[in-house]
Amino acid sequence: xxxxxxxxxxxxxxxxxxxxxxxxxxxxxxxxxxxxxxxxxxxxxxxxxxxxxxxxxxxxxxxxxxxxxxxxxxxxxxxxxxxxxxxxxxxxxxxxxxxxxxxxxxxxxxxxxxxxxxxxxxxxxxxxxxxxxxxxxxxxxxxxxxxxxxxxxxxxxxxxxxxxxxxxxxxxxxxxxxxxxxxxxxxxxxxxxxxxxxxxxxxxxxxxxxxxxxxxxxxxxxxxxxxxxxxxxxxxxxxxxxxxxxxxxxxxxxxxxxxxxxxxxxxxxxxxxxxxxxxxxxxxxxxxxxxxxxxxxxxxxxxxx
Amino acid sequence: xxxxxxxxxxxxxxxxxxxxxxxxxxxxxxxxxxxxxxxxxxxxxxxxxxxxxxxxxxxxxxxxxxxxxxxxxxxxxxxxxxxxxxxxxxxxxxxxxxxxxxxxxxxxxxxxxxxxxxxxxxxxxxxxxxxxxxxxxxxxxxxxxxxxxxxxxxxxxxxxxxxxxxxxxxxxxxxxxxxxxxxxxxxxxxxxxxxxxxxxxxxxxxxxxxxxxxxxxxxxxxxxxxxxxxxxxxxxxxxxxxxxxxxxxxxxxxxxxxxxxxxxxxxxxx
Numbered sequence: 001x002x003x004x005x006x007x008x009x010x011x012x013x014x015x016x017x018x019x020x021x022x023x024x025x026x027x028x029x030x031x032x033x034x035x036x037x038x039x040x041x042x043x044x045x046x047x048x049x050x051x052x053x054x055x056x057x058x059x060x061x062x063x064x065x066x067x068x069x070x071x072x073x074x075x076x077x078x079x080x081x082x083x084x085x086x087x088x089x090x091x092x093x094x095x096x097x098x099x100x101x102x103x104x105x106x107x108x109x110x111x112x113x114x115x116x117x118x119x120x121x122x123x124x125x126x127x128x129x130x131x132x133x134x135x136x137x138x139x140x141x142x143x144x145x146x147x148x149x150x151x152x153x154x155x156x157x158x159x160x161x162x163x164x165x166x167x168x169x170x171x172x173x174x175x176x177x178x179x180x181x182x183x184x185x186x187x188x189x190x191x192x193x194x195x196x197x198x199x200x201x202x203x204x205x206x207x208x209x210x211x212x213x214x215x216x217x218x219x220x221x222x223x224x225x226x227x228x229x230x231x232x233x234x235x236x237x238x239x240x241x242x243x244x245x246x247x248x249x250x251x252x253x254x255x256x257x258x259x260x261x262x263x264x265x266x267x268x269x270x271x272x273x274x275x276x277x278x279x280x281x282x283x284x285x286x287x288x289x290x291x292x293x294x295x296x297x298x299x300x301x302x303x304x305x
Numbered sequence: 306x307x308x309x310x311x312x313x314x315x316x317x318x319x320x321x322x323x324x325x326x327x328x329x330x331x332x333x334x335x336x337x338x339x340x341x342x343x344x345x346x347x348x349x350x351x352x353x354x355x356x357x358x359x360x361x362x363x364x365x366x367x368x369x370x371x372x373x374x375x376x377x378x379x380x381x382x383x384x385x386x387x388x389x390x391x392x393x394x395x396x397x398x399x400x401x402x403x404x405x406x407x408x409x410x411x412x413x414x415x416x417x418x419x420x421x422x423x424x425x426x427x428x429x430x431x432x433x434x435x436x437x438x439x440x441x442x443x444x445x446x447x448x449x450x451x452x453x454x455x456x457x458x459x460x461x462x463x464x465x466x467x468x469x470x471x472x473x474x475x476x477x478x479x480x481x482x483x484x485x486x487x488x489x490x491x492x493x494x495x496x497x498x499x500x501x502x503x504x505x506x507x508x509x510x511x512x513x514x515x516x517x518x519x520x521x522x523x524x525x526x527x528x529x530x531x532x533x534x535x536x537x538x539x540x541x542x543x544x545x546x547x548x549x550x551x552x553x554x555x556x557x558x559x560x561x562x563x564x565x566x567x568x569x570x571x572x573x574x575x
Contacts, residue, residue, distance in 0.1 A: 018398055019401075026394060028447050029390045040420035040424050043423035106310055108310070108311075117318050120325075120557060121321060123553055124506075124550055126506060127549070128328075128549050131527060131528075132546065135331065135539065141341070146344055174320075179568060182565055238524075241512070258418055261418060265425075275422055282415070285414060
């Protein structure tokens, strides 16, 4: 590009024409970016420093919302609940995702059938999944406690028990791991056969090949899935909203950050307070993303680059 | 080895299948069979009536139709806008392009939870609450994920395709329309599919913007059935739930390859 700029005298007018054409093509995005991203982004930052009961104008109160949040036991609970869920669901999702992809990658007959079985739940409407799982978690007549009773275990009340509601949500999250399975499977199929064969010739056992060849080779994809998974886990909303009627019950044990934020905005009409919560949620997501990219230098193998 | 492989896959497959079987089985039971312990898998007799009840009592037909009204324009909007935008990022060299594209990518991690309060207030001030406009209109202005996906695809097409047309004096828009778009059908199909699923399954958007129960989309509709009808109605509520999934399953079976390839595409080129 620099060559053409110095050699051809008409290049700057041509550049300008290209700029105009380019901007014309992306103009819908520019419009959407300004109205649906930049403005709401800045507005919510501003609201987070205001007292804003929705029917009055926002009134500047400095950092008081943020200070109040860290004195608000429900907010701290929501922070804990979301972290608990993410710490449970994300590694478990990676584990099952990789495990299932590896199983499918072992030259299985009926691959497309199994792939369909594993994948379909991940595109099922979350509300539908939530209703079915709520029914399965029913302590008295639900399927899960029935299965547990077959092996002599008296199952807990799941979504009715503050101890077990979050584990129930984590268990349910495994059902929608299929999206990750498809991504991991594609990555596994890209691992060069020669590498695995060379490892076999050197006497590597199956577990050693997984540990020293396969996992390093797919590590960029694992990183990608873990980041996406963490971002999604901290925004878990629909399942909980449907299964607890928007309450985050029992005893606030499933009050996720998103649920409390939503309550602040649309049940208590505290738009400023809700915006501050949204910004803390956002900062958590940004920090996680940055940390994961930072550690990825040490943990992830990018093909010698 | 061979046996334990299939045993492991089989156990997992069972875990993934049981909720489906249970869902369909429940949708065909009568009120007493719902609470039998131990549970029965095949109701006697099979109550197909529950599906009619879901339409009659639960106004399932209205919810499904509303969802079509939101989903169809959304799919059209997503395909048109993202193709245009991605072309501008992939096949026209303009100064500053790659910096602007970095901004597109950065918006990928911006959560809806940060923007929804101001957006709600904008749409309230426009008088668009309780209409489908807030659910459809933003989609016509592109989404970062689809822009990224289509840009990858467009950049993979050889430059010679457009060069010859440029020499012939064809405008950029004509090249986009006549040469690139027809070649991009597989990628556009991925966008259409993902947007269909996104709009069909959406809960958060309708929850915020729709207040009139007659305008509810299917996800909001069945969630509302679940919370407002009692236990004894659960069979036909489950029938409605099955119906909310049917379009997605049908779509998947018709477009399985597109799905799998599309997902692999999104994961690999990160």
